[in-house]
Amino acid sequence: MSLRHAVMAALLEGDASGYDLAKGFDASVANFWMATPQQLYRELDRMESEGLVRAQVVRQERRPNKRVFSLTEAGRRALREFTAAPLRPGAIRDELMVKVQAVDVGDAEAVRAAIEERMVWAQAKIARYERLRLRLLDGRSEEEYLAHSERVGPYLTLMRGLAFERENRSWGEWALTVLRRRSAATT
Numbered sequence: 001m002s003l004r005h006a007v008m009a010a011l012l013e014g015d016a017s018g019y020d021l022a023k024g025f026d027a028s029v030a031n032f033w034m035a036t037p038q039q040l041y042r043e044l045d046r047m048e049s050e051g052l053v054r055a056q057v058v059r060q061e062r063r064p065n066k067r068v069f070s071l072t073e074a075g076r077r078a079l080r081e082f083t084a085a086p087l088r089p090g091a092i093r094d095e096l097m098v099k100v101q102a103v104d105v106g107d108a109e110a111v112r113a114a115i116e117e118r119m120v121w122a123q124a125k126i127a128r129y130e131r132l133r134l135r136l137l138d139g140r141s142e143e144e145y146l147a148h149s150e151r152v153g154p155y156l157t158l159m160r161g162l163a164f165e166r167e168n169r170s171w172g173e174w175a176l177t178v179l180r181r182r183s184a185a186t187t
Contacts, residue, residue: 003035006033007044007053008047008082009079009153015056052071056068096118108179111179112180115175130162
């Protein structure tokens with residue numbers, strides 16, 4: 001998967017400036033794709049040159065003009081082709097897991113601190129995702145939302161991100177318990 005597919009998926013929510021996309025990325029696709037604003041702007045320029053998005057200049061008073069991007073029919077077609085293509089196996093690259101793998105010969109206290117830090121990050125993401133979930137539901141039950149909302153993809157990916165961060169927190173609690181027990185047994 002490339003950044004362009006994540007950008008096109010984000011533009012399904014509606015037209016957006018690069019700035020709005022960067023902000024919205026954090027609230028919509030950050031649970032499965034990360035990108036810096038610079039990466040987004042470069043990709044938007046490439047996508048515009050390839051006809052996947054269209055940019056319209058919006059004049060603003062007291063502010064610089066901004067470009068607002070919309071998904072073209074070619075972009076929608078590319079997104080449909082992407083969703084139809086077979087999956088490639090995913091890969092997890094996680095520096096914390098390398099540290100945990102080496103905990104037996106490394107600095108166990110530093111590894112425990114890194115796990116605790118990951119748990120703090122996970123809890124912050126859980127809180128943010130829960131707020132986003134409530135905003136999406138907008139007073140409706142989950143069943144109502146899933147049956148009647150125009151799009152369910154954002155909710156489904158949000159729930160996957162929420163489950164992932166809950167599992168990060170749960171795994172962290174378990175791993176810390178194991179490391180504390182081992183530490184106590186050797187002292």
